[in-house]
Amino acid sequence: MSIFEKIGGEAAVNAAVDVFYRNVLMDERISHFFDSIDMASQHQKQKAFMTMAFGGPNHYTGADMRKAHAHMKLTEEHFTAVAENLIAALKELNVAQEHIDEIIAVCLSVKDDVLNVPPAA
Numbered sequence: 399m400s401i402f403e404k405i406g407g408e409a410a411v412n413a414a415v416d417v418f419y420r421n422v423l424m425d426e427r428i429s430h431f432f433d434s435i436d437m438a439s440q441h442q443k444q445k446a447f448m449t450m451a452f453g454g455p456n457h458y459t460g461a462d463m464r465k466a467h468a469h470m471k472l473t474e475e476h477f478t479a480v481a482e483n484l485i486a487a488l489k490e491l492n493v494a495q496e497h498i499d500e501i502i503a504v505c506l507s508v509k510d511d512v513l514n515v516p517p518a519a
Protein backbone atom coordinates (compact mmCIF):
# COMPACT_ATOMS: atom_id res chain seq x y z
CA MET A 399 0.00 0.00 0.00
CA SER A 400 1.36 3.47 -0.85
CA ILE A 401 1.87 6.11 1.82
CA PHE A 402 -0.91 8.04 0.01
CA GLU A 403 -3.36 5.22 0.77
CA LYS A 404 -2.02 4.54 4.28
CA ILE A 405 -2.74 8.07 5.53
CA GLY A 406 -6.24 8.16 4.00
CA GLY A 407 -5.91 9.24 0.37
CA GLU A 408 -7.09 12.50 -1.14
CA ALA A 409 -8.93 13.82 1.94
CA ALA A 410 -5.87 13.29 4.13
CA VAL A 411 -3.47 14.98 1.70
CA ASN A 412 -5.85 17.92 1.23
CA ALA A 413 -6.16 18.39 4.99
CA ALA A 414 -2.39 18.10 5.49
CA VAL A 415 -1.62 20.71 2.82
CA ASP A 416 -4.19 23.15 4.26
CA VAL A 417 -2.78 22.88 7.81
CA PHE A 418 0.80 22.90 6.47
CA TYR A 419 0.43 26.24 4.63
CA ARG A 420 -1.46 27.74 7.56
CA ASN A 421 1.63 26.91 9.65
CA VAL A 422 4.10 28.07 6.99
CA LEU A 423 2.44 31.49 6.71
CA MET A 424 2.78 31.94 10.49
CA ASP A 425 6.47 30.94 10.52
CA GLU A 426 8.63 34.06 10.27
CA ARG A 427 11.64 31.98 9.16
CA ILE A 428 9.96 31.32 5.80
CA SER A 429 6.61 33.14 5.45
CA HIS A 430 8.19 35.97 3.43
CA PHE A 431 8.85 33.61 0.51
CA PHE A 432 5.07 33.42 0.03
CA ASP A 433 4.32 37.17 0.22
CA SER A 434 3.48 37.53 -3.46
CA ILE A 435 2.41 33.94 -4.13
CA ASP A 436 -1.17 33.05 -5.12
CA MET A 437 -1.86 30.69 -2.21
CA ALA A 438 -4.98 29.10 -3.71
CA SER A 439 -2.90 28.02 -6.69
CA GLN A 440 -0.05 26.96 -4.37
CA HIS A 441 -2.43 24.73 -2.37
CA GLN A 442 -3.61 23.06 -5.59
CA LYS A 443 -0.06 22.47 -6.86
CA GLN A 444 1.15 21.11 -3.53
CA LYS A 445 -1.86 18.77 -3.22
CA ALA A 446 -1.15 17.39 -6.69
CA PHE A 447 2.59 17.12 -6.03
CA MET A 448 2.24 15.35 -2.68
CA THR A 449 -0.43 13.02 -4.05
CA MET A 450 1.96 11.97 -6.82
CA ALA A 451 5.08 11.84 -4.58
CA PHE A 452 3.23 9.73 -1.97
CA GLY A 453 2.31 7.15 -4.62
CA GLY A 454 -1.24 8.30 -5.45
CA PRO A 455 -2.60 9.34 -8.86
CA ASN A 456 -0.27 11.58 -10.88
CA HIS A 457 -2.01 14.78 -11.97
CA TYR A 458 0.91 17.08 -11.18
CA THR A 459 1.62 19.51 -14.02
CA GLY A 460 3.78 22.05 -12.15
CA ALA A 461 7.49 22.72 -12.40
CA ASP A 462 10.08 20.17 -11.30
CA MET A 463 11.51 20.80 -7.83
CA ARG A 464 14.82 22.24 -9.05
CA LYS A 465 13.21 24.72 -11.48
CA ALA A 466 10.46 25.66 -8.99
CA HIS A 467 12.89 26.70 -6.23
CA ALA A 468 16.18 27.71 -7.89
CA HIS A 469 15.44 31.46 -7.88
CA MET A 470 14.92 31.50 -4.09
CA LYS A 471 18.44 30.41 -3.10
CA LEU A 472 17.10 28.32 -0.23
CA THR A 473 19.24 27.04 2.66
CA GLU A 474 19.23 24.00 4.97
CA GLU A 475 17.46 26.18 7.56
CA HIS A 476 14.62 26.97 5.15
CA PHE A 477 14.25 23.30 4.27
CA THR A 478 14.21 22.32 7.97
CA ALA A 479 11.55 24.94 8.68
CA VAL A 480 9.32 23.56 5.91
CA ALA A 481 9.85 19.99 7.14
CA GLU A 482 9.01 21.00 10.74
CA ASN A 483 5.80 22.66 9.57
CA LEU A 484 4.80 19.57 7.62
CA ILE A 485 5.52 17.30 10.61
CA ALA A 486 3.47 19.60 12.88
CA ALA A 487 0.57 19.49 10.39
CA LEU A 488 0.67 15.69 10.20
CA LYS A 489 0.82 15.37 14.01
CA GLU A 490 -2.13 17.76 14.35
CA LEU A 491 -4.08 15.48 12.00
CA ASN A 492 -3.11 12.43 14.10
CA VAL A 493 -1.07 10.76 11.36
CA ALA A 494 0.88 7.84 12.88
CA GLN A 495 4.59 8.45 13.51
CA GLU A 496 5.63 5.61 11.18
CA HIS A 497 3.68 7.28 8.37
CA ILE A 498 5.20 10.67 9.18
CA ASP A 499 8.65 9.04 8.95
CA GLU A 500 7.79 7.69 5.49
CA ILE A 501 6.56 11.10 4.32
CA ILE A 502 9.69 12.83 5.58
CA ALA A 503 11.78 10.29 3.67
CA VAL A 504 9.91 11.32 0.50
CA CYS A 505 10.64 14.99 1.28
CA LEU A 506 14.33 14.25 1.87
CA SER A 507 14.46 12.56 -1.54
CA VAL A 508 13.80 15.94 -3.22
CA LYS A 509 15.93 18.02 -0.82
CA ASP A 510 18.95 18.43 -3.12
CA ASP A 511 16.68 19.57 -5.94
CA VAL A 512 14.80 22.05 -3.72
CA LEU A 513 18.11 23.47 -2.44
CA ASN A 514 19.55 23.44 -5.98
CA VAL A 515 22.57 21.40 -4.92
CA PRO A 516 24.59 20.62 -8.08
CA PRO A 517 24.15 16.98 -9.13
CA ALA A 518 27.10 14.74 -8.24
CA ALA A 519 29.62 14.49 -11.08
Ligand code: HEM
Binds near residue numbers: 431447461462505508
Ligand atom coordinates in the same frame (compact mmCIF):
# COMPACT_ATOMS: atom_id res chain seq x y z
C1 HEM B 1 10.05 18.84 0.42
C2 HEM B 1 10.21 20.12 0.15
C3 HEM B 1 9.38 20.90 -0.83
C4 HEM B 1 8.41 20.47 -1.72
C5 HEM B 1 7.91 19.06 -1.97
C6 HEM B 1 7.92 21.67 -2.41
C7 HEM B 1 6.94 21.67 -3.39
C8 HEM B 1 6.61 22.74 -4.17
C9 HEM B 1 5.74 22.72 -5.33
C10 HEM B 1 5.01 21.50 -5.85
C11 HEM B 1 5.69 23.97 -5.85
C12 HEM B 1 4.89 24.44 -7.10
C13 HEM B 1 5.82 24.49 -8.31
C14 HEM B 1 5.19 25.22 -9.49
O1 HEM B 1 4.89 26.43 -9.35
O2 HEM B 1 4.98 24.64 -10.56
C15 HEM B 1 6.51 24.81 -4.99
C16 HEM B 1 6.69 26.17 -5.15
C17 HEM B 1 7.19 26.98 -4.16
N1 HEM B 1 7.88 26.58 -3.04
FE1 HEM B 1 8.25 24.68 -2.51
N2 HEM B 1 8.58 22.77 -1.92
C18 HEM B 1 9.46 22.35 -0.97
C19 HEM B 1 10.31 23.16 -0.24
C20 HEM B 1 10.22 24.52 -0.18
C21 HEM B 1 10.98 25.40 0.72
C22 HEM B 1 12.03 24.90 1.72
C23 HEM B 1 10.54 26.67 0.48
C24 HEM B 1 10.94 27.96 1.17
C25 HEM B 1 11.16 28.04 2.46
C26 HEM B 1 9.57 26.61 -0.58
C27 HEM B 1 8.91 27.70 -1.12
C28 HEM B 1 8.18 27.68 -2.29
C29 HEM B 1 7.66 28.87 -2.96
C30 HEM B 1 7.75 30.32 -2.45
C31 HEM B 1 7.04 28.43 -4.13
C32 HEM B 1 6.35 29.31 -5.20
C33 HEM B 1 7.36 29.65 -6.27
C34 HEM B 1 6.78 30.57 -7.32
O3 HEM B 1 5.59 30.39 -7.71
O4 HEM B 1 7.50 31.47 -7.76
N3 HEM B 1 9.41 25.31 -0.97
N4 HEM B 1 7.06 24.03 -4.00
